[in-house]
Amino acid sequence: MLENVNPSKTAAWKKLKEHFKVMEFVQMQDLFASNSKRAEEFHILWDSLLLDFSKNKITSETLNLLLELAEEVKLKEAIDKLICGSKINVTEDRAVLHTAARSFSGHKTILDGGFCVSDEVVKTRQKIKDFTSQVESGQYVGATGKPFTDVINIGIGGSDLGPKMVVEALANYKNHLNVHFISNIDDDYLFPLLNRLNPETTLVLVVSKTFTTQETIENAKHIKAWLDSQLKGEISKHLVAVSSAPSEAIAFGVKAENIFPMWDFIGGRFSLWSSVGLSIALALGYDHFEDLLKGAYKLDVHFQEEAFDKNIPVILALLSIWYNNFYQYETEAVVPYSSLLKSLPAHLQQMIMESNGKDKNREGIPVNYQTGTLIWGEVGATAQHAFFQLFHQGTKVVPIDFIGFKKPYFPKDKTNHDILMSNFFGQTEALLNGKRGSRQSADELDMLKNFRDFEGNKPTNTMLFEKLTPDTLGKIIAIYEHKTFVQGIIWNIFSFDQFGVEYGKVLAKNIQNEIKTKKVSKHDSSTSFLLDYYLSE
Numbered sequence: 001m002l003e004n005v006n007p008s009k010t011a012a013w014k015k016l017k018e019h020f021k022v023m024e025f026v027q028m029q030d031l032f033a034s035n036s037k038r039a040e041e042f043h044i045l046w047d048s049l050l051l052d053f054s055k056n057k058i059t060s061e062t063l064n065l066l067l068e069l070a071e072e073v074k075l076k077e078a079i080d081k082l083i084c085g086s087k088i089n090v091t092e093d094r095a096v097l098h099t100a101a102r103s104f105s106g107h108k109t110i111l112d113g114g115f116c117v118s119d120e121v122v123k124t125r126q127k128i129k130d131f132t133s134q135v136e137s138g139q140y141v142g143a144t145g146k147p148f149t150d151v152i153n154i155g156i157g158g159s160d161l162g163p164k165m166v167v168e169a170l171a172n173y174k175n176h177l178n179v180h181f182i183s184n185i186d187d188d189y190l191f192p193l194l195n196r197l198n199p200e201t202t203l204v205l206v207v208s209k210t211f212t213t214q215e216t217i218e219n220a221k222h223i224k225a226w227l228d229s230q231l232k233g234e235i236s237k238h239l240v241a242v243s244s245a246p247s248e249a250i251a252f253g254v255k256a257e258n259i260f261p262m263w264d265f266i267g268g269r270f271s272l273w274s275s276v277g278l279s280i281a282l283a284l285g286y287d288h289f290e291d292l293l294k295g296a297y298k299l300d301v302h303f304q305e306e307a308f309d310k311n312i313p314v315i316l317a318l319l320s321i322w323y324n325n326f327y328q329y330e331t332e333a334v335v336p337y338s339s340l341l342k343s344l345p346a347h348l349q350q351m352i353m354e355s356n357g358k359d360k361n362r363e364g365i366p367v368n369y370q371t372g373t374l375i376w377g378e379v380g381a382t383a384q385h386a387f388f389q390l391f392h393q394g395t396k397v398v399p400i401d402f403i404g405f406k407k408p409y410f411p412k413d414k415t416n417h418d419i420l421m422s423n424f425f426g427q428t429e430a431l432l433n434g435k436r437g438s439r440q441s442a443d444e445l446d447m448l449k450n451f452r453d454f455e456g457n458k459p460t461n462t463m464l465f466e467k468l469t470p471d472t473l474g475k476i477i478a479i480y481e482h483k484t485f486v487q488g489i490i491w492n493i494f495s496f497d498q499f500g501v502e503y504g505k506v507l508a509k510n511i512q513n514e515i516k517t518k519k520v521s522k523h524d525s526s527t528s529f530l531l532d533y534y535l536s537e
């Protein structure tokens with residue numbers, strides 16, 4: 001069990017509140033002016049990742065108090081409990097072991113009842129490896145004997161966002177298999193895709209932990225019917241399931257040997273490291289999938305062993321707490337300077353907001369402080385030309401994570417990469433320093449200067465990696481997973497359930513029946529009004 005500590009009652013929180021009164025109007029430019037070694041003081045260099053967090057509204061006192069808070073909420077004990085497989089997902093009575101799915105420590109994690117997670121992980125990795133190499137090599141073929149060229153991954157939420165993001169991000173590592181992702185129920189997307197594909201050479205992965213998620217199952221039924229109508233022969237060769245409900249998958253028509261396990265100790269939004277990552281292995285080849293896992297594993301070791309003041313996820317989480325709970329900034333942005341990472345913000349949205357969007361503490365009592373960061377973003381430099389204006393001159397402050405790479409994938413000519421990265425550095429500089437004395441000519445109106453000048457003082461973290469590789473991407477994702485975990489611990493909430501979104505699914509099912517029978521039962525007057533209008537001819 002996790003300790004139950006109300007963060008707002010801790011000594012550190014009280015001291016942080018007092019300290020905030022001093023810091024609230026401090027200008028970061030002044031902090032830099034008074035300390036020429038600020039960047040040296042506030043950075044972490046680990047495994048060729050440089051995190052510069054000096055452009056934040058902190059002093060060493062702020063950091064020490066935040067670290068005190070981490071101690072008071074017993075963060076170290078919580079991390080150990082996470083990694084060793086304690087049942088910290090209390091509301092669902094489960095352990096939380098996504099780290100075990102990417103562990104290479106050789107350490108055996110045994111659950112109550114004697115189930116050896118590590119043996120199961122090793123067995124599953126081998127199954128993924130064997131299947132992937134058979135499909136890649138053309139040894140495993142479809143109903144008409146042809147090798148596969150395309151793979152459709154049907155899944156939603158964690159069964160889609162993570163794998164899709166990784167496959168896109170590592171496009172330069174791809175093999176000849178084209179992997180397509182279907183998540184929404186949307187014929188306008190599904191039909192054109194199926195029209196483009198040849199059923200003879202299309203492999204279908206139905207990825208659903210529960211095997212009951214409506215969007216996934218309806219899409220799967222539709223695609224199965226498409227295979228059935230177009231192919232003569234054994235269409236089960238085209239069907240693979242990733243699920244913790246094998247009997248449902250078999251009832252659907254998947255052969256037992258084509259079912260890959262999902263375990264209840266890995267939440268959907270943390271599952272890309274497990275069989276849910278089968279689409280990743282198929283798209284990139286197993287070895288690259290394993291490199292991704294190894295990158296995340298290295299970060300796990302860093303997270304568990306490094307002192308908190310040099311611990312990347314811990315520092316990022318503490319800064320986020322500082323802004324969320326003291327400055328009361330409501331959102332955070334993540335801006336990766338690589339077009340390949342365009343789906344990273346969407347993956348992080350599910351991972352962070354489904355985890356920490358909770359208003360009750362671990363005793364079930366409403367919290368009296370803010371939880372759950374709102375996260376959003378887009379790739380740089382595109383984002384600069386979309387919403388950065390508000391970052392620079394808006395009334396809202398949005399702390400931003402800048403993620404960049406020293407080298408591009410194709411290193412021959414760095415010209416464009418250098419331009420991209422000049423923007424990366426230039427933006428954080430402008431956000432820090434703002435702009436003063438903008439009058440362009442002697443006779444220009446003083447008034448115009450007011451519009452061109454801006455004060456800066458906008459916080460950013462800069463994460464500079466060597467290159468976007470599977471190993472690097474594994475680290476990036478794991479950093480945010482652990483940052484999310486740390487925040488959940490500090491906020492004293494349960495980060496691994498999702499009852500709200502599950503209830504939404506139930507209501508949708510009821511309404512679907514009403515639409516089918518055209519009989520609207522009792523809802524609030526707005527919902528009834530809308531349904532009546534929807535059903536009217």
Ligand SMILES: O=P(O)(O)OC[C@H]1O[C@](O)(CO)[C@@H](O)[C@@H]1O
Binds near residue numbers: 213
């Ligand atoms: O894998 P499943 O069971 O189909 O669930 C898909 C997604 O639905 C959710 O339960 C809610 O969106 C997520 O947590 C999960 O990733």
